[in-house]
Amino acid sequence: MKISKAESARHREALLQAAMRLFGERGFEKVTVAEIAAGAGLTHGAFYTHFASKEALCAESLETAMREQRERLARAAPDRAAYVTAYLSERHVLNRAGGCPIAALSCDVGRESPMVRAAFTRSLAASTQAASARASAAGQPQEGEAARAAYLARLSTMVGAVALARGVTDTRLRDEILAAAKAALLGGSPAQAGT
Amino acid sequence: MKISKAESARHREALLQAAMRLFGERGFEKVTVAEIAAGAGLTHGAFYTHFASKEALCAESLETAMREQRERLARAAPDRAAYVTAYLSERHVLNRAGGCPIAALSCDVGRESPMVRAAFTRSLAASTQAASARASAAGQPQEGEAARAAYLARLSTMVGAVALARGVTDTRLRDEILAAAKAALLGGSPAQAGT
DNA sequence: TGTACATCAGTGAACGCGCGTTCACTGATGTAC
DNA sequence: TGTACATCAGTGAACGCGCGTTCACTGATGTAC
Numbered sequence: 530m531k532i533s534k535a536e537s538a539r540h541r542e543a544l545l546q547a548a549m550r551l552f553g554e555r556g557f558e559k560v561t562v563a564e565i566a567a568g569a570g571l572t573h574g575a576f577y578t579h580f581a582s583k584e585a586l587c588a589e590s591l592e593t594a595m596r597e598q599r600e601r602l603a604r605a606a607p608d609r610a611a612y613v614t615a616y617l618s619e620r621h622v623l624n625r626a627g628g629c630p631i632a633a634l635s636c637d638v639g640r641e642s643p644m645v646r647a648a649f650t651r652s653l654a655a656s657t658q659a660a661s662a663r664a665s666a667a668g669q670p671q672e673g674e675a676a677r678a679a680y681l682a683r684l685s686t687m688v689g690a691v692a693l694a695r696g697v698t699d700t701r702l703r704d705e706i707l708a709a710a711k712a713a714l715l716g717g718s719p720a721q722a723g724t
Numbered sequence: 725m726k727i728s729k730a731e732s733a734r735h736r737e738a739l740l741q742a743a744m745r746l747f748g749e750r751g752f753e754k755v756t757v758a759e760i761a762a763g764a765g766l767t768h769g770a771f772y773t774h775f776a777s778k779e780a781l782c783a784e785s786l787e788t789a790m791r792e793q794r795e796r797l798a799r800a801a802p803d804r805a806a807y808v809t810a811y812l813s814e815r816h817v818l819n820r821a822g823g824c825p826i827a828a829l830s831c832d833v834g835r836e837s838p839m840v841r842a843a844f845t846r847s848l849a850a851s852t853q854a855a856s857a858r859a860s861a862a863g864q865p866q867e868g869e870a871a872r873a874a875y876l877a878r879l880s881t882m883v884g885a886v887a888l889a890r891g892v893t894d895t896r897l898r899d900e901i902l903a904a905a906k907a908a909l910l911g912g913s914p915a916q917a918g919t
Numbered sequence: 920t921g922t923a924c925a926t927c928a929g930t931g932a933a934c935g936c937g938c939g940t941t942c943a944c945t946g947a948t949g950t951a952c
Numbered sequence: 953t954g955t956a957c958a959t960c961a962g963t964g965a966a967c968g969c970g971c972g973t974t975c976a977c978t979g980a981t982g983t984a985c
Contacts, residue, residue: 531928531980540928556835558753562972574974575929583972625834631888636831639820639890640751646893653888654897681888681901682908686877689884693826693876695834698845702852706876713877726947726961735961757939769941770962778939926981934974941967948959 541579543569548590549597550626553633557587557641587641588648594630595652599659606663613714616687617707622694631684632691657681686710736774738764743785744792745821748828752782752836782836783843789825790847794854801858808909811882812902817889826879827886852876881905 532540547568551560562583563573580586605612615621621628631653638649657677664676671679690710694703727735742763746755757778758768775781800807810816816823826848833844852872859871866874885905889898 572930578928635887646891649891650893678904678907681904685884685888685905686881689880692830693880696841696844698841702849709873709876710880712873767963773961
C-alpha cells in the first residue's frame with residue numbers, strides 16, 4: 530500500500546538511523562539489509578525504494594554518522610579534556626552502536642568500495658577543516674597546518690585506543706589502554722620512551 | 725592420497741601464511757576458506773584436517789601474525805625513530821598483506837568470537853610486556869607502568885593513523901595523517917591545541 | 920467540493936549465488952611382522 | 953630386508969543456509985477534472 534510522502538521520508542530516516550546503529554555494532558559486513566529494514570519497522574523489499582544498494586546505504590550512513598559526530602565535537606569544543614575523557618571511557622568502548630563511527634569502522638573503510646571511501650574522505654576532510662577553523666577562531670597558538678596536524682594526531686590516538694580497548698577481553702588491560710591514551714593526550718605523561 | 729608428515733606440516737604452515745596475508749588484505753569476513761586453501765595450494769576439503777573451523781584459524785593466524793610483528797619490533801628496537809617512520813609510511817599503508825596485523829584488523833577484533841579476542845588479548849599483553857622489559861633492560865627513564873603506558877599510547881596512535889590513512893582516497897590527506905602522527909610521536913610538534 | 924484514476928511505497932515470495940562445513944572415496948605413507 | 957596392510961591427508965561433490973536483489977502485486981495517496 531502506498532503511504533504519505535511524510536511517512537516515506539520518516540521511513541528513509543529510520544533506515545539510516547538503524548543502519549548507523551547496526552553498522553556501529555557489527556560493521557558493514559555482518560549486518561544484513563533485512564536486519565536494517567526490520568530495525569526501521571519495514572520489510573527488506575521496501576529498502577530498495579530508498580537506497581540503490583546496500584553499498585549506497587553504507588556510504589550515506591557513514592557520512593551522516595560522521596557529520597553527527599562532528600557536530601557533537603563542535604558542541605564539546607570548549608572543554609576538550611572532557612571530550613577526550615568521554616571518548617576514552619569504558620562507556621564509549623561498550624557503546625558501539627551510538628559511539629564514534631570512525632572508532633567503530635576505522636579499519637573497515639579501507640576495504641570498502643570507492644563510493645564508501647570517498648564518503649569517508651569527504652567527512653574526515655570536513656572534520657579536520659572544522660577543527661582547524663575552531664583553533665583559528667579561538668586564537669589558539671597553533672593555526673592552519675599545525676592545528677590540522679594536531680587534530681589528526683589526536684584523532685589517530687583516540688580511534689586506535691578505542692579499537693584496541695574493544696578488542697581486548699581483559700578489562701584491566703582495556704582500562705590500561707584507555708588511561709595510557711588519555712595520559713598521552715592530556716599531558717598526564719610524556720609518552721616518550723621504550724619501543 | 726596420503727602424504728608424508730613433513731609435507732603435511734608444510735601444508736599447515738602454508739595455510740597459516742596464506743591466511744595471514746589474506747586476512748591482512750581483506751579482513752576475516754571477506755576471505756573464504758576456499759581462497760585460503762587455494763593460496764596454500766590445496767583444496768578447501770583439506771583445510772579441515774588442519775583446523776577445526778575458520779574461526780580457529782582466525783585466532784591462530786592472528787596470534788602468529790602478532791608474534792611475528794613483535795619479533796620485528798624487537799629487532800628494530802635500537803632505532804625507534806626508524807621503526808615509527810617505517811610504520812607510518814606510504815609503503816606500510818599500501819602493504820596490507822604484509823603489514824602490522826593490529827593496524828589491519830584493529831576494529832574487526834572487537835566483533836569476533838571470544839576465541840579470537842582471547843588470542844588478541846594474549847598477544848597484546850605479550851607485546852606490552854616485551855616493550856616494558858626492553859625499556860627496563862635499556863635503563864630508560866620510564867620503567868614498568870610508565871613504559872607500558874608509553875607503548876600502548878604510541879601503538880594506539882600508529883594503529884589509528886594507518887587505519888585512517890588506508891581509508892582515505894586522497895593521497896594528500898593520507899600523507900597529512902601519517903605526517904601528523906609521526907610528528908606527535910617523534911616530537912616534531914607538540915600536538916596540544918584545537919579540538 | 921466531490922469523484923475517478925494514475926502513482927508509487929511497501930509486501931513477501933522467489934532468484935541466483937557463494938559461503939562454511941561434511942563425507943565417501945583415493946592412494947601414498949609408514950608400520951608390524 | 954621385504955611384504956601386507958592399516959592409517960590418514962587430500963579430493964571434490966554435496967549439503968544446508970543465508971545473503972543481496974528483483975518483481976508481481978496491493979491498496980492508500982494525491983491529483984486532474
